[in-house]
Amino acid sequence: MLPSVKKSDSELYEIVAEEFTRQRTGIEMIASESYVPVEVLELQGSILTNKTLEGFPGNRYHAGHKAIDKMEILGIERAKALFGAEYANIQALSGSNANHSVYAAILEPGDTVLGMRLDQGGHLTHGSKVNFSGRVYNFISYGVSKETETIDYAEVERLAKEHAPKLIVAGGSSYPRVIDYEHISDIAKSVNAYFMVDMAHIAGLVAAKLIPSPVPYADFVTSTTTKTLSGARGGFVLCKAAFGKKLDKATFPGVQGSMHPQVMAAKAFTFKRAMTEEYRACMAQVIRNAQKLAQVLGTYGFRVVTGGTDNHLLILDLRPKNLTGAQFENALESVGITVNKNMIPFDPQKPLVTSGVRIGTTAVTSRGMKENEMGLIANMMKTVADNIDNAQIMEKVAKDVLELSSRFPLYEGYFE
Ligand SMILES: Cc1ncc(COP(=O)(O)O)c(C=O)c1O
Incomplete structure (x- = not known):
């Protein structure tokens, strides 16, 4: 394992070896984790990491982009095919960044957004006060019903009517049940709000067509390629074609700088593998x-x-x-x-x-x-x-x- 590191930095090598022993000998049951295939390990550690690029295929700010353009286009096409999406951006450095990109694409600071409470299944980036999202936007939280512990759709509707949000966010980190995307989409339409689904946790199950997909119902779908997708450590966003330009601009130069091509290649592999x-x-x-x-x-x-x-x-x-x-x-x-x-x-x-x-x-x-x-x-x-x-x-x-x-x-x- 890591033969060069072993020779030149034994201190660091020992730390990686310790973690590998933990992974190999333990029983891993953290819901956001998976073991990535070796192809993902190879690509994330590949020479693609040497290339600095900003912008998008056909519109770059640095020379020498021919091969990386091919890789990004391949990744985008695979993401679209896997999820049946009109548009994909695979540059998000993480799931959190993917969410911030969508917010930056359609919201102004102070805009009202409806999101699921963190302590009932949502995610920090859905408006928690300790997260940038909760400081910049006016998030109102919905939760689950006390009786069923599943999303209280009546509350979502009531809060939507009361606060007229510009965006409704669904999806979360610890919600064990299927979400009725059509229902929330109808609520969003009734108050003229955008609808975003964060499918970071369940993207692999959606890709495998085992649970309903949010793609037909949401204007934007964000995700990581980790968790159930079991791949690269990064994020991506799917959206309706009409929002593509806005999304790209919000991702770069909006919330990110140069892309991470080594991780994007690993994402492209992750999408291909998820079709098998x-x-x-x-x-x-x-x-x-x-x-x-x-x-x-x-x-x-x-x-x-x-x-x-x-x-x-x-x-x-x-x-x-x-x-x-x-x-x-x-x-x-x-x-x-x-x-x-x-x-x-x-x-x-x-x-x-x-x-x-x-x-x-x-x-x-x-x-x-x-x-x-x-x-x-x-x-x-x-x-x-x-x-x-x-x-x-x-x-x-x-x-x-x-x-x-x-x-x-x-x-x-x-x-x-
Ligand atoms: C629903 C959801 N969205 C976004 C994220 C953020 O992903 P990342 O840790 O890659 O920023 C997570 C991570 O736990 C998540 O569960």
Whole structure:
């Protein structure tokens, strides 16, 4: 692994090696994570990183752009084909930047926007006060219904009528259910607002046509190529053709400078891979695994928020186990299972404590794990929750984690 780095910077090499050991020996269940194919590792580390370019194919500010133009056009065409979109921009350095680009394309500072509450499933860039979006624009938040824990569409409509937003944002980081895009699109139309969907988490499931696509309903769709798309660490935006020029201008020079061609090439590969049958089958298994995990954990005395999941993630309410999210996250990490603490709807705890955890199945599924392994993992989670102060039992679970991960090798042979 990294033979040149090993020779010239052993300190850094050891840090990467430590992280690789963690990834290889642990059970990764953070819902935003996946293991990228080696092609993505190669492209992101390729000589394309040497090229500085601003602008877009046919309209550059530096010479020497012929090959990179071909790569960007290929990536754009693949993104459009994969999602059936009229227009694509693949320059966003991250999912957050993708969102800021759309805001910059259609909003003025102070404009009113409707977005989902961060503590009920939204994302920081959907108007949180600690994020640039919440400081520049007048975000009004909608949330979920207390009874069903699913989006309160009546509230979305009421707030839209009351505040006449210029934009409505849907999508989020910890929402386990399918969103009714048509319904929100109708609400947006009724108040003459733009409609944007942030599909960062679920883009892979949308690409595999396993859950509904927001593309036919939204003016703009933003995403990362990480998470379920399981690829490059960056973002992209899809939109109706009529908004293409505005979007490009907002991306560069609006919110970004020169592009990252090495990552854009990895995105282009990510889109191609997402068209394969093998990838689709993996995404179908991701959902089956999440549903299996939710079902078994429910029988073990955890409360599953919304009662289950339609996608790759589930939110566990830990109050029946008398645990906080922070306690459970730490306890699971100590045995080699990685999850993150997460607010549950109407959570009485603070964000750094929380009453819940978010669990995702993309990474473990890409290692080959199926329903049977989800049963084993659910059992380990239950054992940890019920024996958090019993060092002997925790040690035994840590051994079980090692045994399970060793049966599903990661990047075998690639780093030898
Ligand atoms: C819904 C959603 N949008 C945007 C982002 C931001 O992506 P990035 O971390 O690449 O900026 C995330 C990341 O967690 C997300 O969950």
